[in-house]
Amino acid sequence: MRLRSPQLLAAAAISALLLAGCSAGPDSSETAEPSADTYSVTHEAGTTENVPVNPGKIVVLDEYAALNMMEIGVVPDVVFGGLSSEVGAVILEEEGVELIAAPTMILEPDFEAIAAEEPDLIVLTTPGATIEETYPSFSEIAPTIVLPYEKPWQEMLELTGQAFQREEQADAVATALQKKLDAVTAEAGSDIGSISVLGSFQDIYYSPAMINPMSLTLEAVGFTRPQVEVDGVPSGASTTAVMFSAEELPEHDADTVVLMDGSIYNAAAVQALPTFSTLSAAQNDRVFLANGELWSANFALGTWWVLDDIETILTSGVSAPLGTIDDAIERWDALQAAIGS
Numbered sequence: 001m002r003l004r005s006p007q008l009l010a011a012a013a014i015s016a017l018l019l020a021g022c023s024a025g026p027d028s029s030e031t032a033e034p035s036a037d038t039y040s041v042t043h044e045a046g047t048t049e050n051v052p053v054n055p056g057k058i059v060v061l062d063e064y065a066a067l068n069m070m071e072i073g074v075v076p077d078v079v080f081g082g083l084s085s086e087v088g089a090v091i092l093e094e095e096g097v098e099l100i101a102a103p104t105m106i107l108e109p110d111f112e113a114i115a116a117e118e119p120d121l122i123v124l125t126t127p128g129a130t131i132e133e134t135y136p137s138f139s140e141i142a143p144t145i146v147l148p149y150e151k152p153w154q155e156m157l158e159l160t161g162q163a164f165q166r167e168e169q170a171d172a173v174a175t176a177l178q179k180k181l182d183a184v185t186a187e188a189g190s191d192i193g194s195i196s197v198l199g200s201f202q203d204i205y206y207s208p209a210m211i212n213p214m215s216l217t218l219e220a221v222g223f224t225r226p227q228v229e230v231d232g233v234p235s236g237a238s239t240t241a242v243m244f245s246a247e248e249l250p251e252h253d254a255d256t257v258v259l260m261d262g263s264i265y266n267a268a269a270v271q272a273l274p275t276f277s278t279l280s281a282a283q284n285d286r287v288f289l290a291n292g293e294l295w296s297a298n299f300a301l302g303t304w305w306v307l308d309d310i311e312t313i314l315t316s317g318v319s320a321p322l323g324t325i326d327d328a329i330e331r332w333d334a335l336q337a338a339i340g341s
Contacts, residue, residue, distance in 0.1 A: 037053050037054070038050045038051055038052055038143075039051050039053060041162070043146045043159075044147065044148050045126065045132075045135040045144070045146040046135070048139070048143050048144060048145060051143050052120050052121060056120045057118060057119050057120050057121075058076040058077050058119065058120070058122075058123060059076065059077065059080070059114060059117045059119035059142075060079045060080070060123045060124065061079075061082045061102075061105050061106065061109070061125075062079075062080065062081070062082035062085075062105065062124055062125050063081060063083050063085035063088025063099075064083060064085065064147075064149070064297065065125045066088065066092060066123075067087075067299040067301060068156065068298070069160065070091075070095065070097075071157075071160075071299060071300045071301065071335075071339075072157070072161055072164065072166040072170045072173060073169045074164050074166060075095065076097060076123070077098070078098050078119075079099050079100070080100050080105045080113075081099055081100060081102050082102055082104075082106040082125075083106060084101075084103045085293060086262070086293060086325050087293055087294060087297075087301070087325060090325060090328045090329065091301075091328060091329070091332050094329055094332070100113075106124070106125070107127060107130065109134050111137050111138075111141065114138070114141055121142055121143055121144075121145065122141060122142050122143070122144040122145070123144070123146075124138070124145075124146055125146075125149050126146050126147065126148060128149075131146060145163050145164075147160060150213065150240055151213065151298065152216055153300060153302075153303045156213075156300075157170045157171075157177075157300065158174075172339050172340075173300050173339050176335065176339045177300060177303055180307050180338065181217070181221070184307050185222060187311065187314060188221050188222050188310075190222065192221070192223060192314065193254075193255035193256065194224045194225060194256070195218060195223040195224070195225065195254050195255065195256045195257070195258060195313075196225065196226050196253065196254035196256070196257045196258070196281070197214070197215070197218070197229075197260065198252060198259055198260070198270050199241075199259070199260040199265055199266075199270075199296075200270050201264045201265055201269075204243060205243065205244050205246065206242060206244065207229050207232065207241065207242050208240065208241055208242075208295075208296070209234045209240055209241055209242050210225070210232070211234075212241070213298065213303070214295050214303075214306055217306050217307065218306075221310055223256075225254070226253065226254050228244070229242065229252065246273050247275075249270075249273050250279065252279075253279045254280075254281060255280070255284075255286060256281055257279060257287045257288070258287075258289075258290050258295070258309075258313075259287065259288070259289050259290065260291075260292030260295055260296070261289040261290065261292055262291050262292055262324070263291075267289050271287075285319050287319050288309070288319055288322055289322060290323075291305070291322070291323055291325065294323065295309075301331065301332060301335055304331060304334070304335045304338075308331060309322040309323055
């Protein structure tokens with residue numbers, strides 16, 4: 001482990017996180033008692049009693065967990081690319097962290113490959129219900145911490161800080177994000193109008209639920225949402241997204257429409273719907289294409305990214321480019337600078 005100062009099965013895995021929600025993990029725990037060199041962590045899959053205070057080697061099974069750790073100054077030694085995250089790959093390379101391509105690692109873990117890394121600590125983002133089956137096998141290899149997927153950014157930082165005994169660093173990140181949010185909200189002023197956020201993949205159309213972390217950020221800035229999105233109930237096990245049919249698209253009209261794009265997100269599919277051109281946002285050139293991965297992210301950079309994009313939306317009279325993968329390093333560096341200020 002390195003500490004820093006506080007400064008398509010892969011598509012199926014992301015889809016599982018996005019649409020299936022994240023059920024609570026098993027009520028299980030490691031049996032070893034904590035010592036002076038270990039501590040206890042309660043997480044998404046139960047309680048681990050023997051987390052090493054200074055693990056020699058941290059192996060992380062997905063890029064989202066790695067970014068959550070790195071934002072509070074804990075840099076993993078090896079990361080398996082369990083989510084095939086584009087932004088994760090860019091930032092991990094920039095930070096010199098070894099990334100091993102492993103698009104099946106979340107839904108179909110390769111326990112032999114994990115064990116071969118001889119980890120002292122395993123960390124991953126919960127894949128949902130399947131963690132009940134896989135967590136015991138992870139724990140046989142090394143103490144394991146399972147981070148949540150869908151939490152408000154304040155809670156996500158608090159939980160991650162507690163998991164790694166880096167509460168002060170997590171507080172610094174939270175302060176940086178709150179300052180950014182306050183600045184964007186002040187810039188927005190009052191009555192900034194309505195916004196609709198729409199996505200599509202695998203012939204499914206959806207809008208992020210109001211309890212989605214990104215939705216909470218939009219609400220905090222002062223945007224309203226179409227009533228159908230406010231009233232929408234996540235489908236089935238999903239706690240993240242509300243599905244809608246092509247015929248229901250006009251109900252999602254708003255002053256501004258954001259379409260999630262890139263990676264597994266297909267903005268063109270929404271734009272191709274026959275009624276899309278009838279939306280007032282389309283007619284008034286107020287449709288913005290956003291990086292779907294970052295607008296759906298569960299790490300602090302995602303919140304920072306959304307706030308950066310909101311600034312562009314607020315200052316643009318018509319559609320304008322939002323952040324793309326080419327902006328990842330610049331925005332990562334800006335977040336790190338804000339944390340250290």
